[in-house]
Amino acid sequence: MHKRSDSSSSWSFDVNYVNVAAGSVYGYALLVPMGFYFLLQYLGSSASLIRFWCLWGYSLFVLTLSSFLLVIPIEFLRWTITLLAGAASASFVAANLKMYIQSNDLTIVLVAAFVLQMGLTIFIKMWFFS
Numbered sequence: 858m859h860k861r862s863d864s865s866s867s868w869s870f871d872v873n874y875v876n877v878a879a880g881s882v883y884g885y886a887l888l889v890p891m892g893f894y895f896l897l898q899y900l901g902s903s904a905s906l907i908r909f910w911c912l913w914g915y916s917l918f919v920l921t922l923s924s925f926l927l928v929i930p931i932e933f934l935r936w937t938i939t940l941l942a943g944a945a946s947a948s949f950v951a952a953n954l955k956m957y958i959q960s961n962d963l964t965i966v967l968v969a970a971f972v973l974q975m976g977l978t979i980f981i982k983m984w985f986f987s
Contacts, residue, residue, distance in 0.1 A: 874985065881984075885977050886913050893954070893970065902957045912953050916946045920978060927986045935986060943978030947971040 890909035897904040923942035927935050951967045958966055 877984065881977075881980065882917065886910070886917060889913060889973055893966070896966065897957055900963065902959075904957050912950060916949045916974065919946045919949070920981065924981070924986075927982070936982070939978060939982040939986075943975045946978065947974035950974050 887910070890913045891906065894904055894906045894909050919942050923938050926938050929935060929938075947970070951971045954967055954970050958964070
């Protein structure tokens with residue numbers, strides 16, 4: 858592989874980023890829905906694990922699209938894109954989880970799902986796009 862040299866900028870490839878990206882995204886997409894599934898099963902809901910995996914998988918699509926915009930070199934704009942994409946993704950998860958929660962006592966589950974989704978979004982921004 859030929860590397861173009863430019864004295865004003867340095868570039869280095871670190872394969873560990875690929876490992877961290879795959880581990881964090883796939884781990885999150887598999888384990889977090891599984892945790893919510895078992896929690897809601899324990900609380901008496903009729904949730905489906907496959908639906909939860911699909912729900913969280915679809916919610917990550919917005920983050921994939923927004924990551925292409927994070928190559929913009931303006932940091933304020935990058936944070937705005939990150940927070941908007943995270944809020945859209947987290948709202949999607951919370952809105953779809955709402956139908957599995959019958960009582961008002963379990964709104965903490967929706968808040969937890971929202972916070973976890975925003976946490977993943979901020980982790981991706983801080984780890985890969987700082």
